[in-house]
Amino acid sequence: MSSAQRQYILQGRKKVRGWFYRVDAEFFFLLTDYQNRNALDGSVVEIGLHHGQSFIALCLSLREGQRAYGIDIFEQQSLNGDRSGHGDRGRVERNLRAAGVDLSAVVLDGRPSGSVTPADILGTVGAARLFSIDGGHQREVVCEDLALAEKTLAQHGVVALDDFLRPEWPDVSAGYFAWFAQRSRPIVPFAFGFNKLYLCYQSHLARYQELIASSEFLRPFLCKHCSFGGSQIPVYQKFLQPDSQPQERWLEYLKLYHPDFYATCVAVRRVLRRRREPRRTAARDALH
Numbered sequence: 001m002s003s004a005q006r007q008y009i010l011q012g013r014k015k016v017r018g019w020f021y022r023v024d025a026e027f028f029f030l031l032t033d034y035q036n037r038n039a040l041d042g043s044v045v046e047i048g049l050h051h052g053q054s055f056i057a058l059c060l061s062l063r064e065g066q067r068a069y070g071i072d073i074f075e076q077q078s079l080n081g082d083r084s085g086h087g088d089r090g091r092v093e094r095n096l097r098a099a100g101v102d103l104s105a106v107v108l109d110g111r112p113s114g115s116v117t118p119a120d121i122l123g124t125v126g127a128a129r130l131f132s133i134d135g136g137h138q139r140e141v142v143c144e145d146l147a148l149a150e151k152t153l154a155q156h157g158v159v160a161l162d163d164f165l166r167p168e169w170p171d172v173s174a175g176y177f178a179w180f181a182q183r184s185r186p187i188v189p190f191a192f193g194f195n196k197l198y199l200c201y202q203s204h205l206a207r208y209q210e211l212i213a214s215s216e217f218l219r220p221f222l223c224k225h226c227s228f229g230g231s232q233i234p235v236y237q238k239f240l241q242p243d244s245q246p247q248e249r250w251l252e253y254l255k256l257y258h259p260d261f262y263a264t265c266v267a268v269r270r271v272l273r274r275r276r277e278p279r280r281t282a283a284r285d286a287l288h
């Protein structure tokens, strides 16, 4: 386990501006830690860095000989068609250094993602074990970014697509469905995180779902399972309704704004229940 990565996800992440939330940060940690423990080698890639909030978490998972590839238009913001974020190369580099990332293992590519070819990535950092997509939010851009991820993904790799099914960014979903209909490799969704859809090769779906299900931290955030993309997949996001009961409102508030406190409360409650259970069983047995 990388303690630097863990520390960044719990604390350091909050000092970097961006859109990388606690539940998805846990997904990134779980997935890359699992890959490292099981010698599932490869690079990490992100399209859309802004100030590097999620990219740093990926870079902190790198092991000896592994490299990261970050793509952002940076100073060419006139190409940022939907004004989603504002990449800043200087800030990304400063934030990477402050988090303790070795910059010699990182390639920053300042071109629009549509100009980056699979050979650019495969030739410099090799196949990706985690490919995060959070760049342009237009339909064609998302569709092209997913195609780039598909062509550079290792067999055991994971794609994380930001803002999927989010009403503010309908084109992200349109881009996903356009790509999904024409994809040439058996890559399928395996989980909805907080604000990201996670995909992998069909052959790895069961093991990644087991990994996610085994997380003590994620368990209290699980909302339901749904049928999607040909499989049953877990959903770790919930919309609060105006008629939600006060207790539910409080729980959702804690989940959203104090996720670690909430997860700790649930864990403590589980331990207390388990302790009480033998006493209750003994009392029941005594009555019979």
Ligand SMILES: C[S@@+](CC[C@H](N)C(=O)[O-])C[C@H]1O[C@@H](n2cnc3c(N)ncnc32)[C@H](O)[C@@H]1O
Residues within 6 Å of the ligand: 017, 018, 019, 020, 047, 048, 049, 050, 051, 052, 053, 054, 055, 071, 072, 073, 074, 079, 080, 081, 084, 085, 086, 087, 088, 111, 112, 113, 114, 134, 135, 136, 137, 141
């Ligand atoms: C929402 S922000 C990324 C947030 C970031 N992942 C984080 O952790 O906070 C989107 C980024 O994508 C970049 N971008 C927009 N269109 C792009 C394109 N066509 N190619 C590459 N980068 C793009 C923007 O400059 C911006 O930095």
